[in-house]
Amino acid sequence: MGTVGTNEIESVDEPSLPVRLFRRYAPDPLVRLWLGDPDERRRKFESALATLEDELASLNEEQTALLDGEHYLTTRERRGFSESLQRAIDEYDELRSTTWPFPYSSNDRDRLDSIRSELQGITARLDGYNEEFVERQLEQYENLFTDIDEADHDLNRDQRKAVVRNDEYNQVIAGAGTGKTLVLTHRIAYQIERGVDPDRIAAVTLTRNARDEIQKRLDERFGITEVTVETFHSFANGIARQATDGHRSTIDDRDRRNFVEERIRDKLDGDDAAFARHYRQFLTHYSTETPVPNDHESRAEYVRARSERSYETLAGETVASQAEKAIADFLFTHGVEYQYEAIAEWAETGEDRDVYSPDFSLPEYDITIEHWGIDENGAVAPWFAWTSEEYREKLAWARQQFASSGHTLVETYDFEYWAGTLEKALTHRLARHGVRLDPMSFDDLVDHALDDHEREQHLIGLFAKFIDNAGTFDTDPDEIRADLSRHDPREYHFGVCGSILLEEYEDWKRRNGLVDFDDMIYDAVAAVREDPDRFQSQFEHVLVDEFQDVAISQIRLLDALTDGPDAPHLFCVGDDWQSIYAFRGAVVEYFVDFEEYFGPAAITELRETYRCPATVLEASTDLIANNPTQIEKSPVACSGRETTPRLHVLDGYDEWQYADRVGEYAATLVEQYLNEDSDPEDVMILSRYDSGAPFVDQVKEALEARSIPYDGKADGDRYRPDGAPAGSGAGVSVFSAHQAKGREAPHVILLHVARGEDGFAPDVRNNELLNPVRDVSANTDAEERRLFYVALTRSEATLDLLTKAGEESGFLDEIDAYLARSESVVDPGEVGDRVRITATVATLWDDPHESQAQAGLLEDESGRIKFVSWERTDPPVVAEGATYVFDEVEVSEYNGDREIHFTEATTIHEREPGNQ
Numbered sequence: 048m049g050t051v052g053t054n055e056i057e058s059v060d061e062p063s064l065p066v067r068l069f070r071r072y073a074p075d076p077l078v079r080l081w082l083g084d085p086d087e088r089r090r091k092f093e094s095a096l097a098t099l100e101d102e103l104a105s106l107n108e109e110q111t112a113l114l115d116g117e118h119y120l121t122t123r124e125r126r127g128f129s130e131s132l133q134r135a136i137d138e139y140d141e142l143r144s145t146t147w148p149f150p151y152s153s154n155d156r157d158r159l160d161s162i163r164s165e166l167q168g169i170t171a172r173l174d175g176y177n178e179e180f181v182e183r184q185l186e187q188y189e190n191l192f193t194d195i196d197e198a199d200h201d202l203n204r205d206q207r208k209a210v211v212r213n214d215e216y217n218q219v220i221a222g223a224g225t226g227k228t229l230v231l232t233h234r235i236a237y238q239i240e241r242g243v244d245p246d247r248i249a250a251v252t253l254t255r256n257a258r259d260e261i262q263k264r265l266d267e268r269f270g271i272t273e274v275t276v277e278t279f280h281s282f283a284n285g286i287a288r289q290a291t292d293g294h295r296s297t298i299d300d301r302d303r304r305n306f307v308e309e310r311i312r313d314k315l316d317g318d319d320a321a322f323a324r325h326y327r328q329f330l331t332h333y334s335t336e337t338p339v340p341n342d343h344e345s346r347a348e349y350v351r352a353r354s355e356r357s358y359e360t361l362a363g364e365t366v367a368s369q370a371e372k373a374i375a376d377f378l379f380t381h382g383v384e385y386q387y388e389a390i391a392e393w394a395e396t397g398e399d400r401d402v403y404s405p406d407f408s409l410p411e412y413d414i415t416i417e418h419w420g421i422d423e424n425g426a427v428a429p430w431f432a433w434t435s436e437e438y439r440e441k442l443a444w445a446r447q448q449f450a451s452s453g454h455t456l457v458e459t460y461d462f463e464y465w466a467g468t469l470e471k472a473l474t475h476r477l478a479r480h481g482v483r484l485d486p487m488s489f490d491d492l493v494d495h496a497l498d499d500h501e502r503e504q505h506l507i508g509l510f511a512k513f514i515d516n517a518g519t520f521d522t523d524p525d526e527i528r529a530d531l532s533r534h535d536p537r538e539y540h541f542g543v544c545g546s547i548l549l550e551e552y553e554d555w556k557r558r559n560g561l562v563d564f565d566d567m568i569y570d571a572v573a574a575v576r577e578d579p580d581r582f583q584s585q586f587e588h589v590l591v592d593e594f595q596d597v598a599i600s601q602i603r604l605l606d607a608l609t610d611g612p613d614a615p616h617l618f619c620v621g622d623d624w625q626s627i628y629a630f631r632g633a634v635v636e637y638f639v640d641f642e643e644y645f646g647p648a649a650i651t652e653l654r655e656t657y658r659c660p661a662t663v664l665e666a667s668t669d670l671i672a673n674n675p676t677q678i679e680k681s682p683v684a685c686s687g688r689e690t691t692p693r694l695h696v697l698d699g700y701d702e703w704q705y706a707d708r709v710g711e712y713a714a715t716l717v718e719q720y721l722n723e724d725s726d727p728e729d730v731m732i733l734s735r736y737d738s739g740a741p742f743v744d745q746v747k748e749a750l751e752a753r754s755i756p757y758d759g760k761a762d763g764d765r766y767r768p769d770g771a772p773a774g775s776g777a778g779v780s781v782f783s784a785h786q787a788k789g790r791e792a793p794h795v796i797l798l799h800v801a802r803g804e805d806g807f808a809p810d811v812r813n814n815e816l817l818n819p820v821r822d823v824s825a826n827t828d829a830e831e832r833r834l835f836y837v838a839l840t841r842s843e844a845t846l847d848l849l850t851k852a853g854e855e856s857g858f859l860d861e862i863d864a865y866l867a868r869s870e871s872v873v874d875p876g877e878v879g880d881r882v883r884i885t886a887t888v889a890t891l892w893d894d895p896h897e898s899q900a901q902a903g904l905l906e907d908e909s910g911r912i913k914f915v916s917w918e919r920t921d922p923p924v925v926a927e928g929a930t931y932v933f934d935e936v937e938v939s940e941y942n943g944d945r946e947i948h949f950t951e952a953t954t955i956h957e958r959e960p961g962n963q
């Protein structure tokens with residue numbers, strides 16, 4: 048808003064009664080003495096009046112040019128004009144109150160009145176101008192806004208306004224499925240129709256998918272192909288290249304990865320002993336996940352988790368502590384034969400003493416290694432079974448045994464482990480006793496340290512990502528090293544290796560004049576800051592998609608590009624509820640507090656939601672309300688579709704069985720939708736993660752087993768049944784929630800809505816290797832909740848949520864009121880409920896209790912449950928392997944586990960095999 052208010056401009060003041068009396072009765076010389084010469088004052092008044100009239104004339108001219116009805120009045124234009132207008136109003140105010148010492152003539156009055164009404168007119172025209180302009184545009188371009196698709200839909204009023212409003216800064220705030228992309232493409236078409244040169248319009252996206260989608264929509268709907276539609280990176284690259292005359296070559300993710308791979312190989316081949324040492328230690332700790340205090344609700348729980356924890360060594364035995372694992376792995380990877388906790392037969396035993404089994408015996412050398420779990424002060428950790436005093440006694444006794452028997456004892460301590468000096472100490476102490484250390488080759492080490500699907504390639508990818516993130520978050524190697532904690536050896540050694548590689552990567556780029564994606568953005572920002580006029584004048588419109596996920600470096604580029612009198616109009620669409628890329632440097636606050644960062648903006652909110660059924664929309668809106676801060680929105684469902692999201696609870700004896708079950712279950716749901724006339728491309732299966740989450744592979748396998756085509760994330764990650772015509776239709780989408788961004792499908796199935804590492808939301812955030820190079824504080828529950836929101840809101844018609852019994856995600860509680868639990872043996876209902884279930888008798892036990900007629904296990908796709916029927920109720924008899932619909936069975940509990948009990952009212956109906 049400008050500085051001119053809509054307040055009435057006041058009319059000419061009448062002199063007050065005392066003034067009039069004074070003027071009338073006071074002797075003239077006294078008046079003159081007191082107030083000066085009335086003629087002189089009169090002259091001044093008249094000249095000021097004339098000046099104001101001139102100013103008004105030029106204001107009127109300016110107004111005609113500015114409020115031409117042809118364009119939207121921007122804040123900047125308005126601000127300049129408002130200032131002149133306000134000056135004229137102030138001058139008028141002063142004149143109208145200058146009534147002393149001469150009376151107004153009627154001519155004065157007329158002139159002042161006329162100035163007043165003109166000023167009022169200009170103010171009113173200014174205030175209503177944009178609104179009127181928008182209305183006229185909506186009328187004039189009606190054709191552009193109606194019949195937008197095959198179903199003859201029209202843009203709604205807010206969407207149209209968002210298209211037409213054209214301030215310097217324009218923000219569209221909108222929930223999922225409100226037509227943001229639609230508005231963005233229509234705005235481009237509208238500007239071109241109004242005569243903007245397509246070359247002077249740039250649309251910028253975060254991903255190639257979004258770029259392709261916008262290009263496609265522009266071309267198919269409007270035949271527009273000349274507009275620049277680019278990802279941020281290529282947009283920035285274009286600018287940076289202009290500034291550097293295109294001399295620098297760019298490198299992409301693959302180049303970075305190749306560099307990392309080559310450097311690691313050279314270093315391990317003898318190039319860099321320090322790196323090799325850290326890498327070796329990282330590998331030996333690779334599968335160690337230490338319980339971290341923050342992951343536990345109380346210290347007591349953490350202590351319990353620590354005391355129950357055991358560790359598997361590279362050689363395959365289980366040891367009691369991380370330090371013991373480190374010793375075992377050190378011996379194993381240095382070719383030293385050892386026995387863990389072998390009985391020292393030579394030691395004393397007695398009534399009050401068990402046999403003595405020291406930690407490690409080296410049979411080749413008659414050397415024993417004891418690791419003492421004490422700190423520098425001789426105190427033991429809280430999860431030990433012994434007090435510090437008892438432990439010290441034990442230690443003294445052991446030393447005495449060695450001293451008196453002549454066997455060799457090598458000792459290590461926990462504080463050495465935590466200080467990161469354990470391996471060094473061992474090397475030194477063993478060498479002193481003549482132990483030969485023969486380090487294992489890296490290939491062998493990798494074979495032992497990493498399991499099949501996490502071979503070295505995975506690690507190389509992680510290091511490449513580490514370097515990439517350091518660029519995104521602008522973190523340098525020294526900062527990284529300063530932040531690493533030795534308490535997590537896995538993260539520590541990985542971080543040290545990563546920081547070494549990062550240093551060399553930066554150096555390599557410098558020496559060879561290379562730039563990567565992040566450099567490109569920083570270079571572009573520098574180029575624009577250096578010569579703003581040149582770059583700001585290139586475009587008239589810059590449009591940005593998914594603004595809530597734009598990274599901080601990219602925000603700086605937009606800021607530099609739009610901060611100037613001839614800068615392009617910036618148009619941003621986004622939804623803070625869908626901000627899910629904090630881990631890549633996105634800062635949602637730039638969207639939430641848009642005006643604070645950029646300046647006054649035309650802000651339009653889109654509320655009508657076309658994609659999701661009402662229940663899905665309400666559930667996801669309720670879900671998001673649990674986040675501490677966000678832009679308040681009240682979306683309105685317009686799809687006219689209804690559904691009840693279904694919750695399916697599954698279980699399994701172990702992770703693999705559960706994963707299999709998830710795969711089969713999801714594939715069965717897909718089959719049901721296909722049988723109901725849907726095509727594979729109508730179904731979208733989403734999980735929190737797509738790599739390393741076992742059930743995603745299982746889903747793909749299960750689909751393949753049923754000859755159902757699917758498409759995964761990467762180009763080659765797809766399956767088409769034999770005989771499917773090449774290039775025919777898309778398959779079921781199997782994606783991570785991040786990849787589902789901006790997409791939609793009638794049927795959405797969410798996998799593993801559960802706690803734990805791979806679920807929505809993962810609450811176990813164990814030592815994450817990339818933590819040193821990311822904004823850890825941004826990786827919050829709120830972000831996870833938004834990701835779940837994105838997943839839920841992909842649905843156009845139905846929504847199925849799969850979860851794991853006993854590990855249901857907290858998010859499910861937040862939307863519980865909207866969910867229907869699908870009947871299943873794993874989650875048949877509350878204890879005491881009488882229910883109907885359909886299940887197969889998996890097992891009948893031979894010898895049920897004498898009060899029982901039959902007992903055994905019932906099974907369906909969700910898992911298994913125990914059942915019992917009672918002699919006294921004369922129950923129906925079931926046969927092993929047969930499938931029944933059981934009516935009026937009761938959910939019961941025994942020893943904390945759910946069971947199904949037959950009641951006197953239970954009836955059964957056998958189902959034909961294969962008959963759903």
Ligand SMILES: Nc1ncnc2c1ncn2[C@@H]1O[C@H](COP(=O)(O)OP(=O)(O)OP(=O)(O)O)[C@@H](O)[C@H]1O
Pocket residue numbers: 200201202203206221222223224225226227228229230622657658788789790840
């Ligand atoms: N005015 C409208 N009338 C009918 N359908 C509409 C209208 N506006 C949008 N839609 C439909 O709503 C769906 C969502 O539109 P679009 O993909 O543009 O939304 P979006 O806001 O970008 O979504 P998201 O942020 O969730 O990815 C599309 O199927 C689109 O055709």
